[in-house]
Amino acid sequence: MYFKVEVLNKATVCEGFLKLKRLNLRHSLFAGGMSPVITRELVDSYRAAAVLLYDPLLDSIVLIEQFRIGAMGHPGGCWVLEVIGGIIEGDEPADSVARREAMEEAGCEVLDLVPICEFMVSPGYTTERIQLFCGRVDASGAGGIHGLDHEGEDIRVEVLSADEAVGELYGGRINSTSSIIAMQWFVANRQRLREQWGAVPQYG
Numbered sequence: 692m693y694f695k696v697e698v699l700n701k702a703t704v705c706e707g708f709l710k711l712k713r714l715n716l717r718h719s720l721f722a723g724g725m726s727p728v729i730t731r732e733l734v735d736s737y738r739a740a741a742v743l744l745y746d747p748l749l750d751s752i753v754l755i756e757q758f759r760i761g762a763m764g765h766p767g768g769c770w771v772l773e774v775i776g777g778i779i780e781g782d783e784p785a786d787s788v789a790r791r792e793a794m795e796e797a798g799c800e801v802l803d804l805v806p807i808c809e810f811m812v813s814p815g816y817t818t819e820r821i822q823l824f825c826g827r828v829d830a831s832g833a834g835g836i837h838g839l840d841h842e843g844e845d846i847r848v849e850v851l852s853a854d855e856a857v858g859e860l861y862g863g864r865i866n867s868t869s870s871i872i873a874m875q876w877f878v879a880n881r882q883r884l885r886e887q888w889g890a891v892p893q894y895g
Contacts, residue, residue, distance in 0.1 A: 693719075694718070694719040695718070695719050696716055696717075696718045696719075697716060697717050697718070697725070698714055698715075698716045699715045699716060699717070699728060700714065700715040701713070701714045701715075704732070709734050709735070709736055710734070710735040710736075711732060711733070711734055711735070712732070712733045712734075712735055713730065713731070713732050713733075714730070714731050714732075714733060715728055715729070715730050716728070716729060716731065717729065731816075732816065733816065733817070733818065734816055734817040734818070734819070735817075735818055736812075736817045736818050736819035737778045737779070737819060738778070738779040738785075738819075738820050738821070738822070739776055739777060739778050739779055739788075739819070739820070739821045739822070740776065740777060740779055740785040740786070740788035740789045740792070740821070740822045740823075740824065741774050741775060741776035741777075741789070741821050741822070741823050741824070741869040741873070742774060742775045742776070742789040742790075742792070742793055742801065742804070742823070742824040742825065742826045743774045743775075743807075743823075743824070743825045743826070743870075743873035743874070743876075743877060744774070744775060744793060744797060744799055744801070744826050744828045744830070744833075745825055745826070745827060745828065745853075745877065745884060746827070746828055746829060746830035746831070747827060747884055747885045747888040747889070747890035748829075748889075748890050749830050749831065750852060750853045750885070750890070751830045751850050751851065751852055751853060752830075752850070752851050752852075752853055752855075752856040752877075753775075753797055753799055753828060753830050753833050753848060753849075753850050754772050754773060754774060754848075754849050754850075754851065754856065754865075754870070755772075755773060755774075755775060755796055755797055755837075755846050755847065755848055755849070756770050756771065756772050756773075756846070756847045756849055757770065757771065757773075757838070757844065757845060757846045757847070758770055758771075758845065759771045759867075767864065767866065771864075771866075771867055772849065772859065772864040772865055772870070773865070773867050773869065773870045774823075774869050774870045774873050775789070775792050775793050775796050775797055776792060776821070776869060777789075777791065777792035777795075777796075779822070785822035785824075786804055786806075786824065789801065789804060789822075789824045789826060790804070790826070793826060793828070795837065795838070795839060796837050796838060796844070796846050796848075797833060797837055797846075797848045798832075798833065798835065798837055798848070799826075799828040799829075799830070799833055800828065800829070801826035801827065801828060802826075802827045802828060802829070803826065803827035803888060804824050804825070804826050804827075805824060805825045805826075805884070806822070806823075806824055807823040807824055807825055807872070807873060807876050808823055808872070808876075809821065809822045809823065810823065810868075810872065812868055813868075821868075821869055823869060823872060823873055823876075825873065825876070825877065825880075825884065827884075827888050830850050833848055833850050834848050834849075834850060835847075835848055836848075853877075853881060856874060856877075857874065857877075857878055860874040860875070860878075
């Protein structure tokens with residue numbers, strides 16, 4: 692079935708760190724024909740790359756904690772435990788962004804990189820898309836405070852055992868989209884990663 696969208700009017704309502712647009716549009720209906728004219732606000736956002744850092748030899752996960760304005764009012768507070776992430780600028784490859792951000796935000800060199808997926812964050816109101824990876828690192832020296840001063844970053848690195856990190860997924864502090872998806876993928880692929888990255892012998 693062929694679907695179409697007709698944008699009748701589009702205006703920029705606000706332009707700052709993000710851009711907010713208001714659109715009048717109509718779209719194809721499953722039953723046939725076109726919808727009435729509807730008005731929707733759209734956050735014209737960015738593409739980003741995010742990476743879950745894993746040390747297969749220590750069986751440890753490297754996460755970061757930082758202030759997030761969207762968490763204001765959340766019972767757990769404004770500081771969110773999450774995976775590394777950063778905005779993709781222009782034609783920069785997503786894997787390059789993941790490697791760069793791992794160094795800037797956690798001081799970790801990514802030794803190997805496995806793609807997980809690309810997903811739309813919340814297509815009901817934003818264009819934001821994230822390319823997600825898992826990266827092999829040496830977590831033996833990870834820790835401390837990181838981030839770029841000119842970007843207002845104040846980032847604390849936290850190293851958890853893989854079991855502790857999984858526990859935070861199912862009952863604790865891992866509660867943002869990229870981190871949940873990455874950790875659920877990790878639970879399903881933990882043994883394979885350890886075999887692939889030489890932490891345990893392969894059988895069969």
